[in-house]
Amino acid sequence: SWCWQNVNRKAVxxxxxxxxxxxxxxxxxxxxxxxMWFTTxxxxxxxxxxxxxxxxxxxxxxxxxNRSLIxxxxxxxxxxITMGWTYISLILSHxxxxxxxxxxxxxxxxxxxxxxxxxxxxxxxLNTWQEGFVTGSFDLQDVLFYGGCGFSIMRCMSFALExxxxxxxxxxxxxxxxxxxxxPFFFFGPVMTFDRFHEQANNPNLTRKxxxxxxxxxxxxxxxxAILVVDVFFHFLYILTIPSDLKLLKQxxxxxxxxxxxxxxxxxxxKSAVMFxxxxxxxxxxxxxxxxxxxxxxxLYVFAETHFDRGINDWLCKYVYDYIGxxxxxxxxxxxxxxxxxxxxxxxxxxxxxVYIWSFFNCFGLNFELIWVLNHSFSSEFSQNVIYIFFxxxxxxxxxxxxxxxxxxxxxxxxxxxxxxxxxxxxxxxQLVAKxxxxxxxxxxxxxxxFVTYCGVQLIKERERRQALLDDPEPVPPPEESKQKxx
Numbered sequence: 001s002w003c004w005q006n007v008n009r010k011a012v013x014x015x016x017x018x019x020x021x022x023x024x025x026x027x028x029x030x031x032x033x034x035x036m037w038f039t040t041x042x043x044x045x046x047x048x049x050x051x052x053x054x055x056x057x058x059x060x061x062x063x064x065x066n067r068s069l070i071x072x073x074x075x076x077x078x079x080x081i082t083m084g085w086t087y088i089s090l091i092l093s094h095x096x097x098x099x100x101x102x103x104x105x106x107x108x109x110x111x112x113x114x115x116x117x118x119x120x121x122x123x124x125x126l127n128t129w130q131e132g133f134v135t136g137s138f139d140l141q142d143v144l145f146y147g148g149c150g151f152s153i154m155r156c157m158s159f160a161l162e163x164x165x166x167x168x169x170x171x172x173x174x175x176x177x178x179x180x181x182x183x184p185f186f187f188f189g190p191v192m193t194f195d196r197f198h199e200q201a202n203n204p205n206l207t208r209k210x211x212x213x214x215x216x217x218x219x220x221x222x223x224x225x226a227i228l229v230v231d232v233f234f235h236f237l238y239i240l241t242i243p244s245d246l247k248l249l250k251q252x253x254x255x256x257x258x259x260x261x262x263x264x265x266x267x268x269x270x271k272s273a274v275m276f277x278x279x280x281x282x283x284x285x286x287x288x289x290x291x292x293x294x295x296x297x298x299x300l301y302v303f304a305e306t307h308f309d310r311g312i313n314d315w316l317c318k319y320v321y322d323y324i325g326x327x328x329x330x331x332x333x334x335x336x337x338x339x340x341x342x343x344x345x346x347x348x349x350x351x352x353x354x355v356y357i358w359s360f361f362n363c364f365g366l367n368f369e370l371i372w373v374l375n376h377s378f379s380s381e382f383s384q385n386v387i388y389i390f391f392x393x394x395x396x397x398x399x400x401x402x403x404x405x406x407x408x409x410x411x412x413x414x415x416x417x418x419x420x421x422x423x424x425x426x427x428x429x430x431q432l433v434a435k436x437x438x439x440x441x442x443x444x445x446x447x448x449x450x451f452v453t454y455c456g457v458q459l460i461k462e463r464e465r466r467q468a469l470l471d472d473p474e475p476v477p478p479p480e481e482s483k484q485k486x487x
Contacts, residue, residue: 114157190311
């Protein structure tokens with residue numbers, strides 16, 4: 001009802017463009033990425049990816065051993081035609097520098113060199129200076145420039161760090177070029193770590209598992225269906241444009257604001273799942289196993305699983321979080337690992353005030369979780385007693401323990417939503433939602449929203465519990481329990 005009545009307001013009209021003229025509907029064009037992928041440059045992207053699929057299939061049949069080289073040649077040619085030889089030269093210069101550092105086989109040096117190289121594309125004045133080398137001008141140039149450069153640096157860092165792990169000799173520079181110029185991953189990701197890509201792309205055995213092509217086809221149809229559903233939402237529910245009009249937002253009910261905040265995160269998850277899903281479908285046709293799409297936002301109730309790009313998340317976990325945290329059994333190392341992880345994430349997203357706020361709150365939320373998980377590392381007797389009383393099963397039933405955890409997870413769920421709409425929408429919108437749900441709406445709106453969320457979390461946790469039982473119906477008991485049973 002709100003959408004139909006207020007579509008002609010000035011604040012809404014600025015973000016709405018002509019859409020389905022047969023139905024007299026205008027389209028929400030607030031999200032540049034979605035419009036770019038499925039409206040403005042849809043034909044160009046489809047042409048490039050279709051060409052890759054056809055070219056790669058033919059060459060894989062002719063020479064399966066050299067398919068990684070063929071992928072690289074097609075990708076390099078596509079980048080050259082799209083961005084020009086100066087852009088290719090700029091990327092290669094960074095590749096050469098980071099490859100030279102990789103030959104030293106010092107992880108800290110490789111990481112420092114990689115972060116420095118990434119900073120040159122994320123911070124002034126070096127990013128503007130390097131962008132000046134690329135000639136020509138078209139609407140997609142900035143996105144392709146920073147996307148290709150940023151992902152290239154992350155891939156080069158993965159190559160350098162994996163080369164440090166190689167005991168006999170070094171990987172060749174050609175291995176790095178093959179890895180970096182694989183077209184489906186080049187501009188938009190996801191990032192696939194070098195060790196996995198190198199092993200899969202150079203595997204001459206191209207036999208598929210049973211029903212694999214059927215599964216790929218089903219996933220492609222699901223993504224097509226998701227695109228159509230989102231297109232309908234963009235023409236009837238302007239969930240991205242509405243938060244830009246604060247005057248109208250203040251007229252909405254508490255439940256409407258809560259639903260709008262939740263819808264913004266759901267949309268961003270769908271966008272990530274669809275865009276990465278399209279690329280992943282192409283890479284699976286090339287016999288690769290790419291990073292999976294992000295976990296559904298509705299099923300996220302812990303910060304440890306909150307990410308919209310699983311490729312970057314896997315990269316950060318492997319090279320930063322797990323490397324610094326080691327066994328993840330010490331509070332100090334865990335805190336240091338999370339802080340360093342979000343520091344690199346901040347640089348990757350581009351340092352600015354909004355990213356600083358987003359990074360701080362998400363880092364705080366993750367560390368708060370880790371304090372409870374690592375309760376055995378606490379030196380405070382009071383903290384140990386509190387955790388023991390609330391979460392040990394021998395003092396309460398298993399059902400009661402799940403209820404208490406579900407209550408904390410429900411609060412966590414809304415923290416995740418509030419912290420992430422900062423980056424997805426605006427600080428003003430996040431502040432308005434927080435004030436309405438926590439202050440003005442207390443206690444009726446606050447408790448009712450939490451109750452509904454609590455019920456949803458319990459359903460999700462029960463589903464995960466049953467899935468775990470199906471995956472491992474008879475878990476192996478610890479050695480001490482086995483010994484006791486034997487006695």
